[in-house]
Amino acid sequence: MSPAHPIPRILVAGGGVAALELLLALRANVGSPLAITLLSADAAFAPPAMTVAEPFERGGAQTHDWREITARLDVRLVLDRLVAVDTDAHRVFTHDGRRIPYDVLVIATGARRVEPLAGALTFGVDAAAGPALRALIDDARRSAARIAFALPWPSSWSLPLYELALLTAHELREHDSPALVRIVTPERRALELLGPAAGEAVMPILSAVGVELVAGVQPRAVVSGGLRLDDEATVEADHVVTIADVVARPVPGLPTDRAGFIPVDAYGLVTAEPDVYAVGEVTSFPLRQGGLAAQQADVVADAIIARYAGGEPPRPFAPVLRARLTTSGAPLYLQARPSGRSLASYRAMWSPPEKVAGRYLAPYLATARPELTLSATLAERVPAVAGEPGDEHAAVKLALTVAAAEARCHNRSRALQALDAALALEPDLDDPSYLALRGRLAEQVPAG
Numbered sequence: 040m041s042p043a044h045p046i047p048r049i050l051v052a053g054g055g056v057a058a059l060e061l062l063l064a065l066r067a068n069v070g071s072p073l074a075i076t077l078l079s080a081d082a083a084f085a086p087p088a089m090t091v092a093e094p095f096e097r098g099g100a101q102t103h104d105w106r107e108i109t110a111r112l113d114v115r116l117v118l119d120r121l122v123a124v125d126t127d128a129h130r131v132f133t134h135d136g137r138r139i140p141y142d143v144l145v146i147a148t149g150a151r152r153v154e155p156l157a158g159a160l161t162f163g164v165d166a167a168a169g170p171a172l173r174a175l176i177d178d179a180r181r182s183a184a185r186i187a188f189a190l191p192w193p194s195s196w197s198l199p200l201y202e203l204a205l206l207t208a209h210e211l212r213e214h215d216s217p218a219l220v221r222i223v224t225p226e227r228r229a230l231e232l233l234g235p236a237a238g239e240a241v242m243p244i245l246s247a248v249g250v251e252l253v254a255g256v257q258p259r260a261v262v263s264g265g266l267r268l269d270d271e272a273t274v275e276a277d278h279v280v281t282i283a284d285v286v287a288r289p290v291p292g293l294p295t296d297r298a299g300f301i302p303v304d305a306y307g308l309v310t311a312e313p314d315v316y317a318v319g320e321v322t323s324f325p326l327r328q329g330g331l332a333a334q335q336a337d338v339v340a341d342a343i344i345a346r347y348a349g350g351e352p353p354r355p356f357a358p359v360l361r362a363r364l365t366t367s368g369a370p371l372y373l374q375a376r377p378s379g380r381s382l383a384s385y386r387a388m389w390s391p392p393e394k395v396a397g398r399y400l401a402p403y404l405a406t407a408r409p410e411l412t413l414s415a416t417l418a419e420r421v422p423a424v425a426g427e428p429g430d431e432h433a434a435v436k437l438a439l440t441v442a443a444a445e446a447r448c449h450n451r452s453r454a455l456q457a458l459d460a461a462l463a464l465e466p467d468l469d470d471p472s473y474l475a476l477r478g479r480l481a482e483q484v485p486a487g
């Protein structure tokens with residue numbers, strides 16, 4: 040902390056899930072006076088989780104105005120874009136020419152969403168996908184079209200793809216359409232990263248609306264008549280729908296991994312930078328999901344509070360996956376821990392049962408006109424199992440699971456990126472599965 044600034048200056052760059060959870064978590068701790076600034080490129084907070092329901096008129100995306108949110112939280116708002124960081128001088132540079140000083144900087148600028156398969160209808164890049172899917176379904180009602188919902192990578196957050204396939208198939212069945220709906224995925228079973236319980240629970244839902252699952256195959260390209268796979272086989276399809284790939288948005292002045300993401304340790308601290316943290320999709324953590332971004336933000340908020348207000352030492356990032364699958368009927372709640380326990384239930388396993396399950400964000404978003412209920416936090420409704428919640432290696436385990444899945448699908452550079460993320464989390468990592476996979480990948484010739 041600079042002596043000229045007795046109140047620590049916390050600068051948060053970003054305007055999404057991770058940034059809002061962080062601000063809420065910092066402000067929930069009333070014991071630490073902090074001068075907080077949010078530097079956001081967007082005036083609106085608009086998480087994409089509910090956009091999958093829009094083409095089906097089952098609810099829509101929530102949008103909140105950052106001006107209102109920050110005014111209530113006593114946070115200074117700068118609507119501008121971060122362009123670079125000077126860590127020696129402790130300041131950032133913005134697109135409009137500002138120089139903003141900080142004592143602690145938190146990067147939460149997310150990732151870029153791009154089309155993974157040229158020729159496919161991609162969900163999650165821009166707003167055009169909703170109307171395009173609507174038109175596709177309207178056409179398919181009268182035809183025997185074959186629609187493939189393709190997951191680009193085993194580490195992609197697959198939930199929205201399953202939701203799109205389920206809701207599409209349900210609507211087509213309701214109109215007695217002969218169209219065929221398939222999910223084509225590199226996962227070995229449905230919703231693999233959410234554990235076996237998710238797979239078992241979702242299979243009957245898929246079959247009830249006639250969705251066929253083609254699992255364990257890596258889509259590579261959309262070709263005439265279908266989807267070409269890694270082994271050169273083709274899955275026949277007249278239309279291919281996919282979800283956006285996530286690529287890095289590097290920040291000049293900060294370190295990056297081989298793919299341009301920012302490496303962080305288990306407390307969210309950027310490698311070799313004592314006063315810079317990063318949270319959410321901008322980081323090297325290889326599974327990118329809103330609930331995880333929020334959990335990373337909570338860890339960093341605790342670390343900042345411990346730094347300035349003392350108290351409890353911060354706990355490391357120990358991810359728990361929570362997902363609310365939108366179906367044509369009741370939503371299905373899924374939860375998985377990297378230690379292996381997975382659960383599926385039609386009864387909500389957390390409260391309030393929001394889709395993006397952040398400790399402070401979920402209660403905040405659950406109210407139509409969010410009041411500042413910072414004392415209300417996400418409540419777990421599943422009893423804890425001794426030993427599991429304290430699993431300090433959960434983040435590393437999940438990163439290694441992702442690495443193994445990418446390696447299995449011959450995605451060498453993605454597998455190496457996930458291994459690097461595990462190493463950043465735990466620099467003295469000597470887990471045998473890590474060493475074995477690293478050794479195996481080192482022997483392979485880079486695919487270019």
Ligand SMILES: Cc1cc2nc3c(=O)[nH]c(=O)nc-3n(C[C@H](O)[C@H](O)[C@H](O)COP(=O)(O)OP(=O)(O)OC[C@H]3O[C@@H](n4cnc5c(N)ncnc54)[C@H](O)[C@@H]3O)c2cc1C
Nearest residue numbers: 053054055056057080088121148149163319320328329330
């Ligand atoms: C279709 C879809 C459905 C999804 N469904 C779910 C779901 O059901 N549950 C779930 O948990 N997750 C879901 N996700 C994933 C989730 O939305 C993301 O993981 C989450 O939004 C990541 O949060 P983030 O804060 O890291 O990034 P983002 O939410 O992308 O926020 C990044 C923010 O930073 C701002 N920004 C970017 N660059 C700069 C800059 N240079 N300077 C200042 N600001 C900048 C951007 O404007 C943006 O507001 C879904 C994603 C998609 C695409």
